[in-house]
Each structure stands twice: as structure tokens, then as C-alpha cells.
Amino acid sequence: MSSEKDFSEIVSGLAKKRGFYWGPSPEIYGGSAGFYDLGPLGKLLKNRLENVIRTSFVKANFWEVECPTVSPEIVWKASGHLDGFIDPLTKCTKCEQVYRADNLVEELADGESLKGLSLEEMTSRIQELGIQCPKCKSELGSVEQYNLMLKTTLGLDQTAYMRPETATSTYLLFRRLLTFFRDKLPAMVFQIGNAYRNEISPRQGMLRLREFTQVEGQIFILDADEMNWAPYEEVKTETLPLLTYQSQESGSEDVQKVALEQAVKKGYFQKPAYAWCVWLAHKIFSGMGFDDSNMRLRQHLPTERAHYAADAWDVELHTKSFGWVECCGIHDRGNYDLSRHQEFSKQKLSVKVDKKPVVPNVLEIAFGVERPLFCLIDNCYDVNEKGEVWLRFPPHLAPIQAAVFPLMGKEELVGPAAEIYHDILDSGLVTQLDQGGSIGRRYRRQDEIGTPFCITVDYDTLEDDTVTLRERDSMQQVRIKRSEVVPVLHQLVKREITFSSLTT
Template sequence: MPRAFENRFKTVHLCLRFGLSMTSKRDISDIVVGLCKKRGFFWGPSPEIYGGSSGLYDLGPLGKLMKNRLEAAIRDSFVRVNYWEVECPTVAPEIVWKASGHLEGFVDPVTRCTKCGQAYRADNLIEEQAPDAKIRGLSLDQLTKKIKELGVRCPACKGELGPVERFNLMLKTRLGLDQDAYMRPETATTTYLIFKRLLTFFRDKLPAGVFQIGKAYRNEISPRQGMLRLREFTQVEGQLFILTEDEQSWSQFDSIKGDELPLLPYQAQIDGPNQVQLFSISDALEQGHFKTKAYAWCVDLAFRIFRTMGFSLESMRLRQHLPAERAHYAADAWDIEVYTNSFGWVECCGIHDRGSYDLGRHQEFSKESLSVKSGTETVVPNVLEIAFGVERPLFCHIDRAYAEDSERVWLKFPPHIAPIQVGVFPLMGKPELEGPAAEIHKELLDSGLVAYLDSSGSIGRRYRRQDEVGTPFCVTVDYQSLKDNTVTIRDRDSMEQVRVSRTDLLKTLQDLVRGNQVLGAPPTGQRT
């Protein structure tokens, strides 16, 4: 835990700095959210001028820049393994969601306070008030009993909670005058609807990979965790359409079989404690943690996507769903969880072996053939799915990046996903220094780096401002620059400064941002 929470004076200082009240005990979540709202990562609940609605947030300029970087990393990861991107409507007629099972099965457990009437998602509320309770996979009646057994009460008025019931998360709308429709709660279903077209695109050959990045909507019961539980969010879903015989003979397995993953199998959760172990993928397959080579490859792909987004191996684990948690048609399901300072382990991504359920259901309801030839047989293909929202890893990055000491607050983003990658400063607001700084700024923008030119205030204040938004490197033009055509590059985390030649500056910064070079040991230049 940062020292600010061990030192009363510093806690007061930070709360005042970010506009936080001291009427109750504050944790790191309050500090992080205050910083994000002050510096333009996100605001909300939205719309703020009308009091806000839980589960709706606005991304500010820095939050949007960072989200774009995460989406670019996601796209690059999928494209490199031959997945193709599509875009489909965010609303579909009622029959689509009846076929997919969402109208019946896309539900959360809800309980209402018998005193004030406030509704809560039952499982989340139990976990908040009794973190050690094991409730995954419990039925509605079992959750009701668990609430009484643990003495879980209404957070608002401390009243008694009523029985746990089902609540459908679909957002209903209407197309034209009389056609009932729903906003999509995920992107996968709309991908299945175009399977016949995709099959033609892939020349009737499977396996085939497709992904979408787009908006999805869920009418969450009572969103209580800020950016982690949204009613409107950006969903990423990749579908691998594959035949059963290809799942065990997956040709790409050999290239990843030696990769190691931090796994928490379901049996380890039942037996306790929740001990994560590193398994090579080949060992995990041999020990039955993964059933097929293709599914193991998809789990590894999802994990690599999160690594590409900048998450360290130590910050993540893969948790297997308990049998009672899985849908009846699911052969297997694992989640990528990221550890946060604010909420502990946070579920960020699901990898699901969905079998032929989805295409089979849409074939049944639409009366259109979604089958393919497999030898002499006609079969419905299986689907292996990777699914996650972008806003969760975005928040997790901000939460994990927060750092402070007695002198400053900074965000330790991996350079390649930082919203601003380079700050450019003239040492003072003098024309002879501002001109070269503006030239460097333009050169960096032209190269594709996001740079920010700032000549306002002392150089120390400008460094601190960029530290607070996570800018990894700052370039300063000083009077020595005019003499020998060198500038200084400052590292955000170490605050070390190195002089480099103007001619080497762009390549040095590109290598630093990509992680190909460490500032303390540049190929050229001297330390200051």
C-alpha cells in the first residue's frame, strides 16, 4: 500500500489536491478516480450536469487516447494470427435474441431491500460484504440462504434483503412503429448472423477467425464499481469457427506449446487455497486443464493480447470456471483476471469453448443452413471465443500505474500504451528556445508519436504535470542545445536525464516507446 495511506498528513494533502472529501476513510480507488477526473481520463457518472446515471461514463481526451492505443494493440494481435475484422449493427430484432438464448438466459441475480427498495446484484453484494464467501455457481435459492447466513444487509439503510430473483440485462427498443428489438449485450451474436457470408469470403474453408470491436449495452442492476461495471461499453470478441476434428490437430499448437501460463484450475479452487501455478501449455493439455489444442491456443492468444496491451505476467492469472458456473453447452471456460489495488482480482476476459450451440440455434430459428461439409457428413461448426470489454483493462492499467512519494504523483504506464508518449519543453519561454522545441514537436507528430508541447510554468512544474498523466519521456531544449545541437531526454520513473543529438532524437524516442531501448544506456549520447 502506498505510503500516503500510512501517513495522515499526506492523505489529507492528496485528497485536497484532487478535490476529495475527508468525511470518510479514503482508499486508493478514491485517489485514482480523483486523479483521472482532474487530468481528463474519464468523468462521470454521465451526464454529470443532470446528476449522472450509474454505469455511464465519458472518456476524456487522455482516456480516449489510451483506449485507442489498447484497441490498436488488440487489432494488431488478432490480425497477426489471421483473424479478420467485421462490423455489425448494435441493434437486432427480438427473434435474434430469442434464438441466441439471451431473452431467457442473459440474467443476473437481484435482491431488493425490504426497507428502502434499493436493488442490488446479489453475488456482487455478498462478495463486497463477505469477501471470503464461496458463492460461484450458487443457485438463486442458495444465494438467498447465503445472504441470510452471512448477515448481508442493504448498504444504503442496513435493512433486510429480500429473496434473490432473476433480472434480464437486455435493453429493449423498437424499430419503426411495431418491431420489438434489443440493443446487443455483446458483439458475438451479430457475428454469427453473417456466418453464411463469411463462409463465402473464406471460400468455404474452415477454420476461420473473425473479430469485432464495437459498442455493447447491458442494463446492469446497480453498477457500483465505476469503470468496471458499465451499461454501455466497447466489447471485443474474436470467434474461431472450427470443425471438431481440427480442434485436436490444430497446426499452430506447436508454436505455443512451450509458453507458460499462470493457471488456477477449478479443482484448485474447490480444494483451496487458490494457489496459482505456472504450467507450460503442453503440460496443461496433458493434465486435462485444456481439452483440445485449438482451445489451448485460444487461451494463449487471449493472454498474449493482454501482454501486448502492457500487462505483466505477474499482474495476471487465468481462472477456470467451476462446472456450476458454465453454461450447459460450454465445454470449458477460463477468465483472465488482473490484480488491481482498488478491487483485488478483476475479471477482464473470458475464453469460451461454445461448441456448436450458437450456429445451431440460429440455424434452427432462421431455417437457414449454417452447416458445412465435413467428409461425408453435414455438420454445424463449433465456436471458440475470446471476449472482453476495453474499459476494464483501461481502468486496471490506470489503477496499477498509480505511484507517489513525498515529492510527486505519477502513473507508471508502459510507454507504448501511455496516452502522451513525449512531452516537449523549451527550458524557458524564450523565442530562441521555443522555435527548436516547436520543430521537434512537429517532427514527433509527423512520425506518429503523440507529443505535447508545453512552455507554461517552471520546468519542474511541467515535468510534474506530465508525470501525473503518465508521459514516459520528456525532451527539453536548453541553451546548450543551441551550442551543440543536443537535447535532454528525461525518464518519468527514474527522473534520470540523458543528452542525445538532435539527429538521433527521433529514433531514440521510437526505440524507447517500443521498449527496444533503456534510457540509462543509450547507444549514443552522454548522461547529464
């Protein structure tokens, strides 16, 4: 087995070679870290993941919205991103090493903290404490803020920011949504769209991007409903692969399969509605091709979680490139966001409960699409001792679902192959017609981009109207009637039948 670093390069090499993703973009100008282009196959794959996500949310009674990616400064003032999500940085005046001012103080001065101080106060506090650059013992410069939002300007002079999360833009719709949902809570909406973070130094390719597609599902919900949640009752006997904070503190990475209701009983989840959100996140990731052998739900340690959060869990996926990768957060945001926007916008963002105004809580499922996209390619990568490569995508996620070949490039075989190709295309599947090179080479090409099924037209086809259907993973073939090609492919892709059922 190759080292972890080597493997991520193998994955990226294949992705680049076969048109999954390219970068950093713009490549012909040298590229900017944290930006990638999706090639034709990568875009198909991403669309398939987004379709799974969209379908899962819709089936769970969420409604989709889309908001602008740019909002004026006040929005981010209210959300807390402008003041709260800055990093106070200080730079050594001599060696130019940059430090997080708050971390540096907590580390070097016992019991001291910069929490709640202004930038000027932080600077003078560091001087008072006599803190110097740990590296070269020189004086540190003044504390400055580094905001992770990308700044822009609307019109001539209105300051605005690219959204660092889609969630905030969804919250701004609360009054409209309340009307749409006819004043009834809970209200469930989701958004799939781009978000932007001006990372100081993006690394690890597709895992840390400055522009990425975010998915965020929101439930606007009242206290009482959080504890009494009908959808939870329907799934509470299902099990989830949990890694609790207690096991982590005891140094264990062992996942326990725990039924949802057991997890609530044991206090891993405080609220049934939150537990259901964790279940839904797990279900969405299962649909995206990950199973419990490479997925776990990890509870945040008490030190990691925000002070107001009773429950805090992540979905993590295991990769051969980077080990466990954090891919999704399930958050109990309380009523912080709506309260803040109510305060800043002077608009009423409450509902009446027992004749009193109450600002609802928000439960959130949040993740980026590019991370599971990368993890799926990583997980599906397979290579044999001859160096032949397979991407073993589940059929419903494969960019190209079926390829059609004439056994040889003869006119009498190419004609029928082209007809079958068009039939498959018309039926709504993505397919490819390939007559270049030997038949073996063409099978291999499709293996390498993860096409689960290939159809080959040979001389028997001209006699008895049958074709061979070849499965990627087993490399087995079966003859089926030409008229069955389209329906059989659809059944295979939807996993209604297995390939082996055709061979008996």
C-alpha cells in the same frame, strides 16, 4: 498502504483531474450510473489498447468485422438472451425487498427448484411452498422477469434490443464469412464494438458499465481441428500462470507456471485449440501492459461453468483498488449459437463433412476494453512520500509519448522547441509542447499523465544542436543530437532500445 476503497477513489480522482475519464455521464444533468465519458487522455489510452488488441488478432490470422449494435427481437430470441438471460424477480408486498425468485426457493425449500417453469408457475410454486419474505415474513408478490437487455423500437412498432454482446452479431454473418473464407474452416474473425447491459445497480465505476466496448474473437471450427491445431504446436512450450479449479478447491490461490503442453496433458485444457485461445488471450493482455505478477488465468469451478462447457477459464488482473478483477472469458460455445440461428432463421449454417451437414463449433475470447483500461491506470499508479504522482505506463501505451519544453519561455528557446515538437508530431507520435511554469513543474505534469520521455531545449542547443532527453521512471537525462530525437523516440517507444543504453 491505504485501504482498497480509498485507492479506487485516488485512481478515479486522478483520472478525473487529468482528463482520463469523467462521470457518471451526463455529469451536468446529475449523471446515470454505469455510463462514463472518456476524456482526451483516456481516449488516447483506449485507442492504444485497441491497437494492441487489433494487431494481436491480425497477427494471429483473425479478420476484423463490424456489425450493428441494434438487432430485432428474433435475433435475441434465437440467441437465448431474451428467455435465458432474464432474472426472475419477486418483491415483498410489504417491505418491497427484491429477491431472485429461483435463488430464494433453492435456499429456503430443500431440493426445490424453479428451473424450467414459466413466470406464472413460479408464482404459484412459491405460494404452494409457503415461502415468505425472509426479512419481514410477509407475502411475496408475483414473479416478474427482468431482462438485462436495453429495449428499443425500430420504425413504428418493431421491437429490437441493443446487443448485450458483440458475439451474436458476428455469428449472424456466418454464411457470408464462409464465402469470404472460400468455404474453408477454421475461420477466425473478431469484432471490437459497443455492447449494452441494463445492470440493475452498477457499482465500482469503470468496472461495471451499462455501455462498454467489447472485444470478441471467434473461431469457427470443426471437432477434428479442435484436437489438431497447428498454431498450438508452435507455442506449446510456453508457460502460463494457471490457477486450476483443483487448487481453488483446496483453498489455494497459488498460481503455477505451467507449459501449455503440460496443461493439456494434465487435462486442464481438453482441446489444443482451446488451449491456444487461452494462450492468445494471455498474450493480448501481456501486450496491454500486464505481466504475470499481476495477471492469472483462473479456471472456473465445475459449479460455475455452463453444463456444456468442458473448458472454462478467465483472465484475471490484480488491482490495488479491488483485488483480483475478472477481465476476460475464454469460452467453448460448442455449436449452440449456430444451431439456434439455423433453427430460427431457417438458413443453412452448416458445412459438409464427409457429405453430411455439420454445424461448426465456436471458440471465443471475450472481454471489455474498459476493465483493462482501469486496471492499467490502477497498476501504473505510483506516488512518493511527497505526494508526487507517476503513471508508469509502458511507453508504447502512454497517451502522450513525448513532451517538448523550452528550458525557459524565451523566444530563442521557444522557436527550436516548436520545430522539434512539429518534427515529432509529423513522425506519428503524440506529443505536447509546454512552456508554462518552471521546468520542474512541467516535468511533474508529464509524470502525472504518464508521458515516458521529455525533450528540453536549452542554451547549449543553440551552440551545439543537442537537447536533453529525460526519462520519466529514472528521472535521468542524456544529451542527444537534435537530429536523433525522432528516431531515438521511435526506438524507445517500440522498446527496440532502452534509455539506459543511451547513457553509456
